[in-house]
Amino acid sequence: MADTVLQVSGLSTDFVMKRGTVHAVRDVSFTVREREVLAIVGESGSGKSVAALSVMRLLQPPGRVTDGKVLYKGRDLLTLSHKEMRSIRGNHISMIFQEPMTSLNPVFTIEDQLVESIKTHMKLDSNAAVARAIDMLRLVGIPSPEKRIKDYPHQMSGGMRQRVMTAMALSCDPDLLIADEPTTALDVTIQAQILALLSELRDKIGMALILITHDLGVVAETADRVVVMYCGQVVEEASAAQLFDQPLHPYTLGLLESIPGMEDAESDGPLPMIPGMVPNPLNLPRGCAFAPRCSRREPRCSGGMPELTELGDGRKVRCFVAADMIAAEVMPRD
């Protein structure tokens, strides 16, 4: 497709450790189009952050990409030299992280860190780079940026630091921003501000956004399309509207049901939760990884791994039962 920014196909990442090999990302594929917000959703340990770091080639040993392609505008990032990859990072594809408190270097000023990003990829003299840095801070909503740029990270709040991180990531007009749990460490009110900021900037700059989160509330507010991950695999892919309207995979369903909502507060019952625990990544069950926790489990689920089935409309699901129901057009509405 012409408007595809990033196409990940068959990505697999392993962590080889003494106790065994963890297949943190298993055959993951997804596509991000221009100006689109793709949410990657999953619990801790589902492989969503590892997938993002694999795309950026920022994995540290023992993590290693073992298979797959990451096509950015037709170039496979996994085959680029380190130097070529550096010219992509922070320039065409940027990333912000979960921990704004520790993601900025404590011993350098905001100015130093922002200007460094800008000068790495843009041919600007120091004055122009500082001017651009101030503009970027203004863009992300930092008041009196001319003054705050002289601050050190510890002089700022968490929300402000995440804004600085965002300014840094956007300082070279990237085509794609990967935001790895950008709001998890922040207060709820600040979370909403940062999400609103990201959506607004997406429109202003015209970039695509991969939003990695475990919070479906965040997805509902910002995402166009959603990829749900479980145990390193994509288990469902759908547009955000489809996903909230009619979740297909039992895991997605479980995630949606366990969001505390207004109605639940009135209904007085305990919040539903997914029974059981995420399996040990060193010892995944044979067959569907979600089967041991699944309410719709059938004997075949533990026998073999279901394929990620295309359902039309860009929907995909990795579940025998759901795929059959869709085929028979008897999908229950929960």
Place this chain on the structure above:
Amino acid sequence: MRERDSVADMLKYVVKRVLMVIPVMIGVSIIVFALMRVFSPDPAPIVLGQHATQESMEAWREANGLDEPIAQQYFSYLAGALKGDLGVSYYTKTPVAKEIGARFPATIELAVAAIIFATIFGILLGVIAAVKKNTIFDALGSFIALIGVSVPIFWLGILFIMFFSGVLHLLPSGGRIDVLLKPADVTGFYMIDALIEGNGAAFRSALVHLIQPALALGMYSMAIITRMTRSSMLESLGQDYIRTARAKGISEAKVIGKHALRNSMIPVTTVIGLQFGSLLGGALLTESVFSWPGIGKFTVDSILKSDFPVVQGIVLLVAVIFVTVNLVADLVYAYLDPRIKYASKREG
């Protein structure tokens, strides 16, 4: 606003720290004063020789104030010291300040050379060991550090002399300079004096004389700095901001040399400061091995000869040096880590 405040804060802090030297000096002087008199209750027979008569010893004690009660001795010493008079050596009758002044430049020269060597190679080895963790480079760096920590410096010095002077005839085995080339005394630092004189031969001679003792003396400090740098660097490299730096697309050299190194230098600075402080206190054995005329050897001699005023003077000097070096290290801290504030009450 903010910057002017912090300069004022820093000045206040420095003044406070300098004033804190006073109680330290009083404490140190009391301790050394008492200790000398415990270890050597009567220096008279040592100074005058065993065959001195009772009368001459009495006269000597009276002349040096040793017949008075200890408290009174101390207060008259303190009164003198406050006026800058540290007394005279029992043997040479030369003012203590002058005796120390004649030897201290040699010690400073050696200590500075040793700490420069230790800092450069210590940080270099430590960084390489951390970046190449669990490789042959790491093992080699750690091995060198282990040797440096465990081998006695004087023995290493003897090995150096045997090899570089004895076998290779590359470096002189002792002394500060070729006696014939000695420059006129201006600062007491031969290399600086040689430069002032414009005497290239003297400068080279002072330099080659300095290499061996500086290497031997700096080896231990280098090992300590290497270890500290390695562990501190490993910690920095695991931090989130390093991932951020890599995500920016900057070169790995900059990630390590700028983002990781600056952070890991904070604890290393303390170690360098402490090492330098103890090097300045005089390297007893190294100075002896290399016949280096510094205050290290002078200290031992003076203790053995019960030369009270000299020992007291040296100890006071070493105490001042330690406090000063620590203060400087603290100031460097604040430069390295903006989170450290000097203001005692106000929160940043």
